[in-house]
Structure formats: structure tokens, C-alpha cells
Amino acid sequence: MNPKKANKSLALETQLVHVGNDPSQQFGYVSPPIYRGSTAIYENIDGMKEIMQDPIKTQFPSYGRYGSPNARALEQALAQLEGGYSTVLTGTGLSAITTALLAFVEAGDHILMVDSVYWPTRHFCDSLVKLGIETEYYDPRIGTQVESLFRKNTKLVYMESPGSVTFEVQDVPAIASLCRSKGIITLIDNTWATPLYFKPLHHRVDCSIHSGTKYLAGHSDSFFGAIICNETVFPRVRGQALKLGQCAGAEDIFFGLRGLRTLAVRMQHHQRQALDMAEWLSGRPEVFEVLYPALPSSRDYALWKRDFTGASGLLAIVLKPEFSDRAVEAMVDSLELFGLGHSWGGFESLAITSDPSTFRKKENWSNKGALVRLHVGVENLDDLKTDLARGFGKLQN
Ligand SMILES: *Cc1c(COP(=O)(O)O)cnc(C)c1O
Numbered sequence: 001m002n003p004k005k006a007n008k009s010l011a012l013e014t015q016l017v018h019v020g021n022d023p024s025q026q027f028g029y030v031s032p033p034i035y036r037g038s039t040a041i042y043e044n045i046d047g048m049k050e051i052m053q054d055p056i057k058t059q060f061p062s063y064g065r066y067g068s069p070n071a072r073a074l075e076q077a078l079a080q081l082e083g084g085y086s087t088v089l090t091g092t093g094l095s096a097i098t099t100a101l102l103a104f105v106e107a108g109d110h111i112l113m114v115d116s117v118y119w120p121t122r123h124f125c126d127s128l129v130k131l132g133i134e135t136e137y138y139d140p141r142i143g144t145q146v147e148s149l150f151r152k153n154t155k156l157v158y159m160e161s162p163g164s165v166t167f168e169v170q171d172v173p174a175i176a177s178l179c180r181s182k183g184i185i186t187l188i189d190n191t192w193a194t195p196l197y198f199k200p201l202h203h204r205v206d207c208s209i210h211s212g213t214k215y216l217a218g219h220s221d222s223f224f225g226a227i228i229c230n231e232t233v234f235p236r237v238r239g240q241a242l243k244l245g246q247c248a249g250a251e252d253i254f255f256g257l258r259g260l261r262t263l264a265v266r267m268q269h270h271q272r273q274a275l276d277m278a279e280w281l282s283g284r285p286e287v288f289e290v291l292y293p294a295l296p297s298s299r300d301y302a303l304w305k306r307d308f309t310g311a312s313g314l315l316a317i318v319l320k321p322e323f324s325d326r327a328v329e330a331m332v333d334s335l336e337l338f339g340l341g342h343s344w345g346g347f348e349s350l351a352i353t354s355d356p357s358t359f360r361k362k363e364n365w366s367n368k369g370a371l372v373r374l375h376v377g378v379e380n381l382d383d384l385k386t387d388l389a390r391g392f393g394k395l396q397n
Helices: 012-018 046-054 068-081 091-106 119-131 143-149 171-180 236-244 250-284 299-306 325-334 379-394
Strands: 088-089 110-114 134-138 154-160 185-189 208-213 225-229 288-292 313-318 352-353 372-375
Touching: 012 068, 046 352, 046 372, 068 088, 068 225, 068 250, 088 091, 088 236, 091 119, 091 154, 091 185, 091 208, 091 225, 091 236, 134 143, 143 171, 143 225, 154 171, 171 185, 225 236, 250 288, 250 313, 250 352, 250 379, 325 352, 325 372
Parallel strands: 110 134, 110 154, 154 185, 185 208
Antiparallel strands: 088 225, 208 225, 288 313, 313 372, 352 372
């Protein structure tokens, strides 16, 4: 399913409109039908035997868990957008992460994990101790000095850039090249940037992982995860997903494909709004620091500018340390347009408090002020600023 209009030589915005979709195969309808199914019928025994020989189940028909036509379309679309060989879909972003990790590690191995990683990823890695796998957390700004942490049993280096909640940008090209030269696998959580704004596989990362729940689906109404793989590691990751029984739901995949069609315009808008908001926030007297790498005054701006082609709508502020946690909670509670909720990447604005000092290594997070993470949605920006300004008023009480 790759019509001419989705040709790789066309601009990404154009590819997004057509990739993984071929109306001529669906009676001319612009959007594909949702294939729901567990069982698919083989033509005959010989056909069944041939397909069953395929250990990573790339052929049809076989069984719904191994992938529907919709799943294949989304897998191919994401691989094309990020320059991967193929994609493995899972039920959630977190299961994409756990599946990719388990594909590569075994008892006795050592994982180097970025300290700014999404907290549930950390929680999972810490649980791997019981399987005899050790996880060590490294400073997101370590760059190639990560080499000093390599051991004989270091199997993989995991990155997330920018980091969850605190938004440090990593030197992904340098770390990935170093690891490739040492035979160490690299994985990255690329959810923040989406396939539009950062392409890890172009920098020699082995797998780029997405929580499709966020911008890809884009409407806070579905869940899926994606592991975009290079050709070498794909069979291994697909094989692990099959062993674990991972797959994504039919409707969630449909929403993922549909989300791609408008991804470029949504991201451009989130980016414009978030950058304006970040600049406004950095002028507010209550704010100690704005954590958003696309902000020219931010610490990681140069690295972001070098490697990324855009920024999304997720950022954080660190408030001045004089405001108590209680005051900051009152501020967040008073917001009317920013919903208090986990996740992000939908059309709506969100705010949530987080205290990295409760889970990060002390040397990598020393801020004293309270942190509030903001997702800047597509509402009118002045309305959003008015809401936040009213909220800041609550800090003084
Ligand atoms: C939300 C999120 C995930 C997990 O995705 P789910 O679909 O909620 O399981 C993984 N990584 C990052 C950076 C996220 O923000």
C-alpha cells in the first residue's frame, strides 16, 4: 500500500497525507476500512504451511495478533517516515518500550538508561533485577563520556531526548555512533519529537520508540505503541513481540493512521503556540526557568537546533523556590483551561505537577523550585495565557 503520492522523495507533509493508504484498494474511499479479526482463512493446507514457516509472521493470512492490513499500513507508514526498515506495533507506548528492552537483554546484562527517562520505563527497568539484569542511570548531558560507564556486559544504551518532564537534550548522534562501533544496541524514546522533527535511525540508533497515544493518534482517545527498527534488529524485536503476545487494537491503529494525515499541521500549530508560550513564561516573575529546548535561551538550544527540525507542544516550568508546594498546587487547581491530567499530545491543554527529586539521581536534578509540566494545546493562546496568569495570582496567597 504505497501509492505514488506517498513517494519518499516528496516532502514529509505530502507523504503524511498518503502514506500507508491506497484508495484504489478500498473502493475509492479515502480512509481504509477497519479490519477486525482474530481468524483469517487460509486458502489450503499448503498455503497455511508455507505461511507458518515464516518465524516473524510477515505474510497474510495468519492470525489477527500477528497484524491486520491496518497494522501493516501503519507499520509501513511509520518506517517510511523515520527511514526505518519496518515497525513493530504494540498495545501501548509502555509495552513498546518493555518489548524492545526485552528483545535485547538477558540475565547478566547491564543496561545504561538515561536518568531523565519516562518514569514507568524506569520502574520497569528496576524490576529487571529479579531477572538478573542491572540498570544504571546516566546523566542526560553526558555525551560520549557515557563510554566511561561501559562494561563488558553492557548490552544496550537507552535514550530519551528531550527527557521526560525535565527536557534535557542528548547528543544522540555521538552516543549512537559510539555504541555502534562497540556493538552496543541503542534505543530511543522519540515520542516528544514525533517522526516529523527527529529521525533517530538517521543517526544510527537501532530502534525509535513511540507512544502513539500522544501526537500520532493526537486526540486523547486511543492507545498504541510503535518500535521503528532498522533491518538488522527488526526480526529480533518482532520475534519478541510475538513471544509476548503484543499487538495493537484495530480501532487504535485506525486512529493512528488517521492521526498521521493531520500530524504536520497539528505539530506546526503546537510548536508555534508552545514557543510563544515559553517566551511569555520566561518573562514572568514567578518563573525560575522554562524547560523547553526550542527556546533560544534554553541550555540545550544549540543541540536541539543542530539535530531537530521542530519542537512539540510539551514543556515545563520550574517556579521560584519561594513558592511552597501547597501554593503551586493551588495554582494548578485554579486553572480552568489547562486540565489536570496525565498524558499529552491531544488537542487540549494540560498541566501537571511533578517532583523529579523523588526519583532522579541527585547529581542530575538539583532544582529547588516546584515543577509544572504544561501541554500547550490548540486553544486560543491569549485565553491560555490569561488562564495561567490567573493561576500565578494564586501563588501569592
Ligand atoms: C506517555 C509516554 C509513554 C507511554 O505511553 P503509553 O501509550 O501511555 O503507554 C512513553 N514514553 C513517553 C515519553 C511518554 O510520554
